Every structure is written in C-alpha cells, then in structure tokens.
Amino acid sequence: MKRSLSGESFKSSVSRWVPARIRNLSLYPASTGKGMLKLDAMENPYVWPEDIRRLWQQELHKVPLNCYPDPQASALCEQLKKWCGLNNNVGLMLGNGSDELIQIIAMTLGGPDRVILAPEPSFAMYSLIAQVIGAQYVGVRRTANFDIDLPALLDAIDEHNPCCIFLAHPNNPTGNLCTPEVVERVLDAAGGLVVLDEAYHAFSRSTFLDLVGDHDNLIVIRTFSKLGLAALRLGFLAGPKDWLAEFNKVRLPYNINTLTQASVCFALHHMDWFEGRAALIRDERTRLLRALEGVPGLTVYPSAGNFLLVRTPAGSGQAVFEGLKDGGILVKNLHSAHPALAECLRVTVSTREHNESLYKLLSEVLAQLGR
Template identity: 30%
Template structure:
C-alpha cells in the first residue's frame, strides 16, 4: 500500500488536533461564548430557505460584504475560504513553486511547516529568542539574503500569544523583496492589525478567521489582498469552496452588529482574568512555572514538567495543549477558568 504514497507524505508529521473526552476543553482556542438563542433561531430560519439542490455562491458575496463592512475593507479585495487553513494551503500552491524558499518563524503555527512539506518548498527558519520575541530587521535581512519567495507568520502568534507592532509588520512588508503573509487569526483580541493596508500594498496578504470569535463550527476564513493577488486567489480556489450552510449561518453571525463586539470584549475579559490568576500562581510557585504575556484568547505557560502537568490536568477532566515545551491554555468561561486554577494549585502543591 505504501507504494502508492508519495515520499513527501511519508516524511510528513501530521497536525494532531486535540480529541478527548474531557469535560473542560481549553485546548483548541475556541470562543468561550456560545451564540445567543435568537441568533440560532435566525440561522435555523436561513437553513429553511436554502435550496439544497443548488451550488453555493462561488464568491460568498454576501459574507464577504458583511466581513468587509465590519473591518472596513471593500469586498472586492476579499476571498472567502473554508477556514483560513484552506487559504494558507492555497497561497502555498499559487504563489510558491516547488523548491522555492519560504521563511517561517519558530515556534509558530505548525501548519506552515506542514504545507512546506506538502508543496515541497524549502523552509527557512528564523528561530525566536528565549522570550519568543524576534527582530523584524533580522527577518528582513534573512529573507532578502536567502531570496525567499514568501514570508508567513502569525500575529499575534499561535502558540506564544505574543506579537509585533503594526509599524514593525509594515517595516517587514516594505523592506522584504517577497510576498509577506500575515496570519491575523487572533487579531480580534489586539489592536495592531494591518488589514487596512492590504488592498493597496503590492506584496501583502492578510488572513483572518471567524473561528476564534465564535464561529469555529462554520470553518470560515478570509484573505485580504490587492486586486491582482485577489484575482489569482479566486482563479485558483475550488469553485464552490464555502458551502451554502456556512454562508447562511455566517450571514447571521457577521450581520449581528451588536453581538460580535460584546462577545470579543467578553473573551478578552476572560483572558485577562485567566492571565492574572496564572500570574498570581506564578508568584507562589515561581520556581515551577512562568506565564507569558498574551494578546490572544489563550495564555502560554511553561512548567518545569509541562507534559506531566498536562497529563494530570487531563486526569481531572481538563484538556489543554502541550506545545513547545509549554501549555497553551484557552480562556474559558468564568467557571472553567476557576476550575483550572484550582486544579493547577493542587498539582503544583504536590509536584
């Protein structure tokens, strides 16, 4: 059977999403805010009006217009995707030839490396400092020296939670001789977006997603770029990539102008409470843990033995993500955060 599998896939280390039966899920960076009953009712009504025998709108026009209205970007510069993952895969296939170089930072979203392998690109790694920071000047110098075809990084970063300023991102865009892709999956929780610059920039693509702000089930992402890059994106994507059910539900989700700002604020408050509680734990157990600053909906924590802490949390019915020798902990509901902190106290007291 292996004779039918390409060597590049045999070498691939797959992305492994957390699948478990824990009662408290704090491992996938989903929103802790459920949709309102009224929104669910409206989505149900939309479903009743669908023509299930017809293909969806190939450009997801209404959804792009609603997204554009929220983020002040004209819809003609927006491409909708089946999650931003589809768009990341697409840009590797459209803008990078086999054997060409792609600059990625380490640590960062692991799918970038996977797509490098899938499309047989050569990854050029910029290793971050011990505090997970990196120098924009160093990135520019490395990209130009290695003649990379594309730079891609998440800002704020998954999994570190940290980010670089809008000015630093634009410095990279303006001084790099290649395409720059800024994955802003978590930018709803920060204020350093460059999405407004993408339509006019010659070498910038910004990626956004609805998954972190309450629409993970819908798998909906967007690429924002100038008209030429957008045309290439649209010509290369699958004809009906965003299904009608997602488009119908998203029209309600994005169309509820009062819901999203409130939900995002609630997620940020949950994150801030979680961060402060973890920092208080650090004060008590400074020799056992370190909490990193965050601009996302999660907090990264390094423990002396993160794997052991992860397994013990799971035994208590709490799932978190073990990554880069740390635990990435999604901000949950107030009750979930409280249970997590109490459980960590028990674990650290006896470790």
C-alpha cells in the same frame, strides 16, 4: 489477480507512490476531547442565546440544499467588505477556515525551488503546508521572549528570497504582536508576499488591514473561528486584486458551502453580540494571567489572543499535561513542538468558571508534583 490490503505488495505500493515528504509527516494532532473541558484549541465558549438561534434556524430553512453554493459567495463578500470597511481597490477572498487560505497561498506561490518563511515558534500549519506542497520551509528563531528577531529575519529574507512570509499577529502560541516597525521593514525587504495572519483579531484589536492596498505585497487573513463560529469554517483574506486573481485559480469553486454562507451573513447582523463575548474573554485573559502568575514555578507569557502560553518547571511539562488530563481538562502540550517551547503548555482563555477550574487543577497538579 486481486491484491490483498494486508499484503506486502500493497504496502510497498503505498510507499512507492506516496512521496517521502508526505510519508515522513506526522498527522496533525487535532483532538475531539470528548467529555473533557477542552482548552486546547482556542474555541470560544459562548453560543448564541435561544432567540438568536431561532432566527438563524429560520434563515437556514431557506437554503436550497440541492444546488451548489454560490462559487463567489457574492452576498457574503459584499457584507464582509462593508463590515471591514475595505476600499474598492482591495480584493476579498473566502476560505474554508483560514487554514485553507494559507494552503491556497502556499499552493499558488510555492514549489520545490521556493522558500516559505516564518518566524518561529509559530502556527504549525505554515511549515506543515509548505512541506506538503514540496516547498522549502525556513523558520527564523524568535528572541528569548518570543519577539521577532528583526535583524535575523531581514538576513533570512536576504539569503532565501522567500516567495511568502507568514507573520501571525498575534502569534500562536506565544501570544505576542508584531510591531509596526517590524511589519514595515519586512514589507520593504520582502520581494515576495507578506501575509499578516490576524486569526485572533477579536482579542488583540490590533490590525494591519488599513495598510492593505498601500503595499503591493501585503495580504491580511482573518477567521470567524475564534469569534465563536469555528464549526462553520470561514476565513477571509484581503489583498491586492492581482494576487487574488491568481489565488482564485487555485481555490476550489465551491469551497464555502451554502449553510456557511447563509450563517455568516446572518452572524454579521449580530456582531455586537460577538463583540460583547470577545470583551468578556479579554477581561478573563487578564484575570487568568494574574492568577497563573501567582502560581509558584509557572512562567506565564502575556498574550493578545484568547490563550496563554505557560512554561512549567523543568522536567514537569508532560506530567502537568497528564495531571490536567486525568482531572478532565485538555490543554495543548507544546513540549515537543519546538525547542523554544520546552515544558510549555498553551491554555485557551474561556469563561470565568472554566478558567477557575483550570487554575485550581493546575495549582493542585503542581503541588502534587512537589513543584
């Protein structure tokens, strides 16, 4: 007998077979923000000028769409290694965005009896992916100004012996960097892997990549997303080759499509252009920080990323978020994301024009709310 898609037996079949840990999850809120000024996802506002676009399109013309991609993305890996100045004893692996690399690491190491650990608040994917794969997730509270609480972190490492520790450098959404002392102490204390997530490296220009290869438990991951190529979905990971050999068994063979491989190879010949845009954003970050610091009632946290964390006056976070949305600007509302982020919004640093629109509307919304 055919079972109807609205029938009770179908619904109970879904809840019977989908494990509770998945059913209890909420869908990750990724918005399209259609028609709005989108300042919620750290997208880079700059696109290639026409002459570079034309050259890029010529490259794409050569891509054979009937064939599977190069599973090792060899040409791209070679170029990337040179660009990063990686030593020969360090391996490189690519992911469909750094999200996928986080997932691959977690799938390789995690399991019901394993702990994945991160200081929090931090990037939501660490805990989400840990839950999806059925590992235990332990978040270690940061200090009041969002620094890593080193004694608490070392105690948690001692207690839980995590298979993997994620340290975002700088941290999303709080914008602050890990100090070299913290990284060294965590590397010494950890029995498992330590992953330095440098998604915002273009804006922090601070890295632990040169330590990879000196420590057998250090991995660094980066992404092209924030540099201005989010649509291509390319992240990369550098680390000891023995770890990568295991990760590669978990990675799906054709995870980087040929259009992305060709596009990033092309982009690597134009890194001066990307660097120039990142420098503009870094300057704008200082300007926007200063402007927002002058808005009564707001607390703004300094950031090494292309975003700022802003705390609105008590009880006003949701209303400010809605006011900005009504005025056509989408930012990230973090109020419910973590207890330490009450009343907090995260805003992407964009062009001067966009940042000024945000500053103006935010000031107006707060004034209307009588704050």
